[in-house]
Amino acid sequence: MNESPAKAIALHAGVIALLFGLNFVLPAYHHGVLARVLVLTVFAMGYNLLFGYAGLLSLGHAMFFAAGLYGAGMTMYHLGWGVPAAFLAGLAAGAVLSLVIGLLALRTKGVAFMIVTMMFAQVLYLLIYYFSVWTRGDEGLVIQQQARAIELGGTRLDLTDPTTRYMAALFLFSVVLVITLAIVRSSFGRVLVAIRENEERTKMLGYDTLANKLAAMVASGAICAAAGAAYVILFGYVGSTLASVQYSILPLLWVLLGGASTTLGPLVGTLFMYYAVDVTSAHTSAYMLVVGVALILLVLYFPKGILGTVRDRWARWLP
Amino acid sequence: MTPLLTTMGLSRHYGGLMAVDRVDFSVMQGEIRAIIGPNGAGKTTFVGLICGRVQPTEGMIVFDGNDITNLPSYQRARLGIAYTFQITSVFANLTAYDNVALPVLRTLTDGRARGAVHAGVMAALERVGLVGRENMIAGTLSYGHQRLLEVAMGLALKPRLLILDEPTQGLSDGEIDNFIGLVREIARDATVLLIEHNMPVVMELADRVTVMNAGRILAEGTPVQIRANAAVQHAYLGTPEEGAADG
Numbered sequence: 001m002n003e004s005p006a007k008a009i010a011l012h013a014g015v016i017a018l019l020f021g022l023n024f025v026l027p028a029y030h031h032g033v034l035a036r037v038l039v040l041t042v043f044a045m046g047y048n049l050l051f052g053y054a055g056l057l058s059l060g061h062a063m064f065f066a067a068g069l070y071g072a073g074m075t076m077y078h079l080g081w082g083v084p085a086a087f088l089a090g091l092a093a094g095a096v097l098s099l100v101i102g103l104l105a106l107r108t109k110g111v112a113f114m115i116v117t118m119m120f121a122q123v124l125y126l127l128i129y130y131f132s133v134w135t136r137g138d139e140g141l142v143i144q145q146q147a148r149a150i151e152l153g154g155t156r157l158d159l160t161d162p163t164t165r166y167m168a169a170l171f172l173f174s175v176v177l178v179i180t181l182a183i184v185r186s187s188f189g190r191v192l193v194a195i196r197e198n199e200e201r202t203k204m205l206g207y208d209t210l211a212n213k214l215a216a217m218v219a220s221g222a223i224c225a226a227a228g229a230a231y232v233i234l235f236g237y238v239g240s241t242l243a244s245v246q247y248s249i250l251p252l253l254w255v256l257l258g259g260a261s262t263t264l265g266p267l268v269g270t271l272f273m274y275y276a277v278d279v280t281s282a283h284t285s286a287y288m289l290v291v292g293v294a295l296i297l298l299v300l301y302f303p304k305g306i307l308g309t310v311r312d313r314w315a316r317w318l319p
Numbered sequence: 320m321t322p323l324l325t326t327m328g329l330s331r332h333y334g335g336l337m338a339v340d341r342v343d344f345s346v347m348q349g350e351i352r353a354i355i356g357p358n359g360a361g362k363t364t365f366v367g368l369i370c371g372r373v374q375p376t377e378g379m380i381v382f383d384g385n386d387i388t389n390l391p392s393y394q395r396a397r398l399g400i401a402y403t404f405q406i407t408s409v410f411a412n413l414t415a416y417d418n419v420a421l422p423v424l425r426t427l428t429d430g431r432a433r434g435a436v437h438a439g440v441m442a443a444l445e446r447v448g449l450v451g452r453e454n455m456i457a458g459t460l461s462y463g464h465q466r467l468l469e470v471a472m473g474l475a476l477k478p479r480l481l482i483l484d485e486p487t488q489g490l491s492d493g494e495i496d497n498f499i500g501l502v503r504e505i506a507r508d509a510t511v512l513l514i515e516h517n518m519p520v521v522m523e524l525a526d527r528v529t530v531m532n533a534g535r536i537l538a539e540g541t542p543v544q545i546r547a548n549a550a551v552q553h554a555y556l557g558t559p560e561e562g563a564a565d566g
Contacts, residue, residue, distance in 0.1 A: 132367045187424040194421050204370065204404075206396030206476060239493045 011087025038169040046223030046268030047251035052261035054216040060121030064221040066243035067094040068228025073238035094225020102217035128240045140239025259305030329378030338364040340534035351511045353525035361534040370402040377496035399479030403469040443475040531544030
């Protein structure tokens, strides 16, 4: 707050402008990949808020992503809700779930918090199978193409059209990026960092750390749910694999890779990881091995992630 | 005149160890009170009970007429009880400025105007003499400066009762002289509770001195009275007769 935010704002506006420009030049395949990466980046940004800033390592964030996926997907599939209402249903499901889980899980710290969040995520995962009459388990639900559109004052925005879909993903990404940047620069963001650095000290400065952590949990859960809701709306599929433990680990990897507690780290990490898997799997079936080695090297030589290292060495102003 | 802070029968037991044992204690508004005593006398546990870091086994704490025994620590901080840690615990990875901004943001009730935060932070840094170092990462400050930063964070809370836990530990003689001046200035609008091992500092600053030993209050009085008190000398130094008396 004592330095000018101009550089940071210019950088973020530049990134959004670049992504906007890419829409017109990218070949079809990469265009589609980037739309997906942007939605997954929103998931990672939600995770980063809790892990990177508040310092709470959750291993169960798949449940918030899944709350958004199923909150939006089931209301569209079974109740025939339109896109805006379904999106809000997904968002609300994530917010409520994260509030309840937060109230329970925040009684614990450290490793216990990791285990408790992971267990709750597994409960949700298994509930999806238990209610497979409605969810159809790992087979999942496919949302019909004609349902995935928004009527906007007479014009119909078809979200299955590549350009519209890309723009919708970019819009969500931009909104969440701005929200994250605002939170990070607010006094709430400062308190979260203080809790991460030294919770005991923060309490002695008169802050209700539990209330702040709960607020961070709900904000994080809601953002992840927004990503989930957008995912099912834009790509038309929801299935239980998207709620599996893998989807709790992935956002952690994306954030670590890109740089925890950097606003743009989730984008860098998600993009890097997605293409690492994409490129290596084209050449070998043992692609996870290659990805694993890459990750080990990154953790060894860039323990603060790509943007975290950049910030340490060259650009201290990076938010 | 009613005291600012009173404890009644305040105890904290760890298993069979009576870290603090039925302590009745009070401090008047505006006083500088020193708490001294040998290592393990229960001084830090005692102030920990006052600021809420440690839960009492029994007893009662009254601050400004209100029973605060069951209040969580953050609410006590909001009432105006500030604690600076014995083992320096500034936010090592944040700048000095950001360290002080946290308590300033908490106390600003009249909006979060950027100017007000900046003014508050700089005022607190100014009082402890850290202006010019505000953009340094706290962990890279010298030990003495980290101690001063602790005090600045305490001050920024605009405390009514400031608890300083061994503030001069690790400071140079010159820094101690400055520090004595600083505490005097703080005491103009706050009550100060000072845990201190450095006797010249205690003798110079304290209005009254409380001596603790084995979790209990051994003696209380003006610095002069305490210096002359035989029981205090006994607790600190032992006496030649001790062996004979015990035998």
